[in-house]
Amino acid sequence: MLAILKFVQTLVRTLNSDGTPGQVAAGIALGSIFGLTPLLSLHNLVMVAVLMLCNVSVPGAVLGFLIFTPFGFALDPVFDMVGGALLQDASAFTPLWRAIYHTPVLSLSRVNNTVTLGSIVVWVALVVPIFFAARWGVARYRATIYVRARKWKVVRVVQASKLYNAYRWFRP
Amino acid sequence: MSARGRWVRWKAVVPLTVFLGLVAGVWWLLLDRAVERAVEDVGAVVVGARVDLASADVRVTDGAVTFRGLAVTNPDAPMTNLFEAEEIVADVAVRPLLMQRVVVESLAVRGVRFGTARETSGALDHPSAASRAVRSEVDAWANSVRIPALSLSGLRQGVDLSRLTPDSLHTFRVARDLTSDAATVEQTFRRQIAGLDPSPRIDSARALARELSGANILSLGVGGVTRLVGRTRATLDVLGGLERSLAQVDSSARGQMADLNRGLAALEDAHAADVRWAMGRLQLPTLDAPTVSTAIFGRLAVEWVRPVLYWLNVADRFVPPGLDPRRMAGSKRARRAGTTVHYPGGTEYPRFLLEHADVDMVLGGAGVAAGAYGARLTGLTTDPAIYGRPLEVTAGRTGATAGPRDLALAAVIDRAGAAARDSVDARAAGLTLPTLTLEELGAALALGQGTTELHLVREAGSLRARWHIEAPAVRWTRLAAAPASPPARGSQAWLADLLWRSVAGVRNVELDMEVVGDPARPSLAVRSNVGRAVVQSVRAELGRELERAQADVRAEVQRLVGDEVAAAEARVAALRDTIAERVGVPREQLAAVQAELRAQLQRLGR
Numbered sequence: 001m002l003a004i005l006k007f008v009q010t011l012v013r014t015l016n017s018d019g020t021p022g023q024v025a026a027g028i029a030l031g032s033i034f035g036l037t038p039l040l041s042l043h044n045l046v047m048v049a050v051l052m053l054c055n056v057s058v059p060g061a062v063l064g065f066l067i068f069t070p071f072g073f074a075l076d077p078v079f080d081m082v083g084g085a086l087l088q089d090a091s092a093f094t095p096l097w098r099a100i101y102h103t104p105v106l107s108l109s110r111v112n113n114t115v116t117l118g119s120i121v122v123w124v125a126l127v128v129p130i131f132f133a134a135r136w137g138v139a140r141y142r143a144t145i146y147v148r149a150r151k152w153k154v155v156r157v158v159q160a161s162k163l164y165n166a167y168r169w170f171r172p
Numbered sequence: 173m174s175a176r177g178r179w180v181r182w183k184a185v186v187p188l189t190v191f192l193g194l195v196a197g198v199w200w201l202l203l204d205r206a207v208e209r210a211v212e213d214v215g216a217v218v219v220g221a222r223v224d225l226a227s228a229d230v231r232v233t234d235g236a237v238t239f240r241g242l243a244v245t246n247p248d249a250p251m252t253n254l255f256e257a258e259e260i261v262a263d264v265a266v267r268p269l270l271m272q273r274v275v276v277e278s279l280a281v282r283g284v285r286f287g288t289a290r291e292t293s294g295a296l297d298h299p300s301a302a303s304r305a306v307r308s309e310v311d312a313w314a315n316s317v318r319i320p321a322l323s324l325s326g327l328r329q330g331v332d333l334s335r336l337t338p339d340s341l342h343t344f345r346v347a348r349d350l351t352s353d354a355a356t357v358e359q360t361f362r363r364q365i366a367g368l369d370p371s372p373r374i375d376s377a378r379a380l381a382r383e384l385s386g387a388n389i390l391s392l393g394v395g396g397v398t399r400l401v402g403r404t405r406a407t408l409d410v411l412g413g414l415e416r417s418l419a420q421v422d423s424s425a426r427g428q429m430a431d432l433n434r435g436l437a438a439l440e441d442a443h444a445a446d447v448r449w450a451m452g453r454l455q456l457p458t459l460d461a462p463t464v465s466t467a468i469f470g471r472l473a474v475e476w477v478r479p480v481l482y483w484l485n486v487a488d489r490f491v492p493p494g495l496d497p498r499r500m501a502g503s504k505r506a507r508r509a510g511t512t513v514h515y516p517g518g519t520e521y522p523r524f525l526l527e528h529a530d531v532d533m534v535l536g537g538a539g540v541a542a543g544a545y546g547a548r549l550t551g552l553t554t555d556p557a558i559y560g561r562p563l564e565v566t567a568g569r570t571g572a573t574a575g576p577r578d579l580a581l582a583a584v585i586d587r588a589g590a591a592a593r594d595s596v597d598a599r600a601a602g603l604t605l606p607t608l609t610l611e612e613l614g615a616a617l618a619l620g621q622g623t624t625e626l627h628l629v630r631e632a633g634s635l636r637a638r639w640h641i642e643a644p645a646v647r648w649t650r651l652a653a654a655p656a657s658p659p660a661r662g663s664q665a666w667l668a669d670l671l672w673r674s675v676a677g678v679r680n681v682e683l684d685m686e687v688v689g690d691p692a693r694p695s696l697a698v699r700s701n702v703g704r705a706v707v708q709s710v711r712a713e714l715g716r717e718l719e720r721a722q723a724d725v726r727a728e729v730q731r732l733v734g735d736e737v738a739a740a741e742a743r744v745a746a747l748r749d750t751i752a753e754r755v756g757v758p759r760e761q762l763a764a765v766q767a768e769l770r771a772q773l774q775r776l777g778r
Contacts (some may be wrong), residue, residue, distance in 0.1 A: 038507050045195065052184040052191070076508035087513045088499065098515040104270040115510030170731045 018058040021142065025135035027051065027060020028067070029127045035068025036075070036126075037119040044110045064130075076115055076121070083118030189410045204228045209520055211239065218490055219244035219254070220431040222302030222579045232269075232467060235277075237262045245294025246287075247303070248479055250511040253290055258283025271640065273521040277528070287410060298499055313472050313693050318445065321452035322612040322671075322706075323469035336450055338736070341729065343442040347736040350435040354743040357428045364421045370758040371416055377407050377765045384460035385739045393505035404624060404773050411766050418762065426697075429714075429751065432744045439737060446733070450725050464682075465703030466696075468612050473698050480637065484594070484630065484691055491556060491586040522555035531567075533720035544570045562586035562593075578602065591632035604775040605643055613671050614651045615705075619643035619681065635691040648676050675702055702739035 018026075031048050051061045086093055100106050111117045150156075184253035208228040215223030221255040226241025239260040246254040259282045265275040299307070384404065389397055450461055464472075492498070498516065502509035514523055531547040547567035553559045586593040607618035622643035629636050650672055659665035667776040682698040710718070 010773065036504060040505075045192075049188055052188045053180055055178050055181050073507065076510075080508055080510050083510060088511070094515075097513070101515045102271065104267075107271045110272075110512075112514065113510050113512045115502065117507050118510075 021135045021138040024057040024060040024138045025131050027057030028064035029131035031061025031064025032068040032130055033123050034056040034065035036072045036123045079115045079118030083114030174535050203230050206350050217300040221247040235264045235266045236756045250293040250295035251290050252286045252450050256285045256288050257281050268521040274524045276526045279529035281531040302489050310482045317474050318695050319470035320448050320463050320467045341446045343446045343733040346442045347740040350740040351743050354747050358747050361425050365754050374761050380407050381768040406749050421608040425751045437635045447726055451731050461704040461707050462699055464706050466698040466725050469698050492586050516555040518634050522553040524554045524560045526552040546570045556587035594630040596628040600624050614668050616649040618647040620645050635694050637687040639685040643681045646681045678705050
């Protein structure tokens with residue numbers, strides 16, 4: 001229940017933020033990697049740094065993470081299959097995987113695992129469509145629903161809270 | 173520039189630094205637990221049973237790791253530990269860790285104890301696919317070993333030969349398979365030879381040879397001779413190609429014939445094994461000492477040899493020779509584990525390497541095993557082809573508490589080359605050997621103190637292991653009460669009494685178990701002086717009845733499988749003749765006509 005409330009809160013805040021639809025969409029697209037790929041991975045640490053340093057919506061990234069986590073679990077068999085095809089069947093890529101495997105630090109990325117590699121590849125393939133879909137969705141939301149929603153008491157309460165101020169710090 | 177227009181959010185640098193610091197801090201705090209869990213998880217995958225570690229203390233900057241309270245479950249006895257170690261101190265090279273390689277430069281193990289009892293079962297609910305595969309291979313081997321029965325009751329009841337059917341005999345199936353294999357080989361051979369069809373080309377070459385022999389150089393003129401020489405050379409080229417094709421078919425057929433000849437030899441072995449098995453099934457003892465020894469000690473031998481094969485299989489699976497990519501199940505996590513592919517080579521570091529380990533253990537008390545022991549291990553690695561040296565283990569007793577005793581182990585596991593080459597030599601003298609319950613003899617055998625030796629040599633696909641046990645002062649105990657009065661001759665009690673009397677006087681027991689063949693499914697042979705004693709005793713009492721009954725069984729087995737065996741032998745013999753006729757004869761004709769053409773060519777050239 002708490003997780004659902006948290007999700008709704010994040011959703012409302014993100015969609016209503018001052019960031020442009022493009023910044024929010026970029027946050028969602030980049031943040032989707034946390035949901036789609038195994039969370040405790042080196043590439044996700046790098047992505048955290050990218051998200052914090054680049055002028056994209058951090059709440060958007062959190063939203064992307066929350067939205068895509070169930071998809072990540074559901075699509076694991078697909079990731080396994082894609083990763084398996086690339087790691088085990090496509091011999092043309094073997095020198096690349098071998099090079100990564102033997103490169104210090106890079107070898108810690110664990111792209112020699114079928115699920116990790118498959119999920120990264122699928123994320124790379126989806127990141128642009130996710131960005132455009134999210135940008136369209138946020139723009140449509142702001143033009144239609146948000147116009148009415150900002151008058152709601154609950155939204156004003158959230159916006160007035162200290163938590164909201166803290167969140168504004170990372171807002172684009 | 174407005175916040176919206178800038179690409180980089182410089183104000184996040186400090187929070188990012190703090191965040192990364194926090195991540196590093198959490199990693200630092202959880203590192204001990206993570207290493208502890210990794211040891212338990214990887215250990216469980218390799219061993220096929222639970223591996224417990226009480227604590228791990230990792231000091232990354234010093235490259236020092238200390239493990240305390242390691243307990244490795246015996247996969248064959250989940251309520252027992254294979255061994256426990258109080259403390260393990262390892263020096264780990266730091267640089268390879270950046271490449272996910274673990275190189276342990278030295279390791280000291282203290283307080284090792286073997287065979288300790290566990291409070292909870294160490295069996296895994298979900299063993300890894302690798303250990304399941306190893307277990308099922310070893311179980312399949314154990315189930316495939318035919319242990320003949322040792323019972324004399326068949327003599328008492330009369331032999332019911334109707335219990336034997338062709339389908340119950342291996343020979344029948346082997347013969348049928350051999351016939352079918354011979355048919356397949358013949359079909360392939362006929363197809364190949366029909367595709368070549370050498371006769372027209374040989375006939376044509378013969379015609380040319382005749383033409384050449386009748387040719388007059390003077391009447392042909394220069395042009396005619398040149399054309400004839402050209403035709404002859406072209407024909408010789410064609411014949412050369414035909415010769416090569418025939419040689420290829422011949423070589424392939426010979427290879428397949430060699431397989432079929434091995435099948436014929438296997439047929440003889442299967443026949444002998446069936447006779448032994450049939451005698452066991454009809455409760456007639458085969459009165460040769462190895463069979464009787466196998467009947468008495470076979471089941472125990474299978475249980476004793478099983479762990480040896482299990483660990484050989486584990487070594488094969490986890491320390492394979494060569495540098496091919498290796499696929500393993502990914503580490504456990506909430507998400508699907510997937511498959512992790514490792515690529516050996518390309519670096520000086522193997523995935524795991526233990527360069528050197530010293531193990532010290534002390535067994536207390538005043539028992540025969542009390543004393544200090546030491547073991548040294550070098551070159552334990554997952555990638556022997558990179559390390560380039562074999563794993564070597566030596567162990568011995570460094571100090572005895574009670575009398576002169578001997579314990580020595582020397583093992584070399586060499587996977588550095590293309591094929592596995594392993595050898596193990598172990599000897600332990602003065603140890604208390606177990607008490608065996610021998611249902612077949614109706615007796616318990618307390619081996620007492622004795623000597624045990626194991627010699628194992630494995631080269632690629634061939635394994636030869638011999639396990640010798642010698643106990644000079646054994647004690648026999650009858651499982652059932654002795655009869656009050658001498659039992660009637662031929663009765664069950666009389667037969668049981670006969671077996672008991674056969675062994676009761678044996679004081680020095682020698683037992684040899686030999687495992688030979690394919691490491692996945694080797695054959696097992698057991699020899700013992702106990703078996704010889706039983707054979708001598710039974711022969712003295714029941715020689716004539718037994719020989720008559722055995723002759724009946726042999727005749728019945730021969731009757732049941734004779735036709736099928738004869739058919740297989742005839743099929744293989746016919747195929748041998750066919751190959752000789754269809755390849756041998758054309759090759760001879762080809763050689764003759766080639767020689768003739770070359771001779772004529774030489775004449776034309778003069």
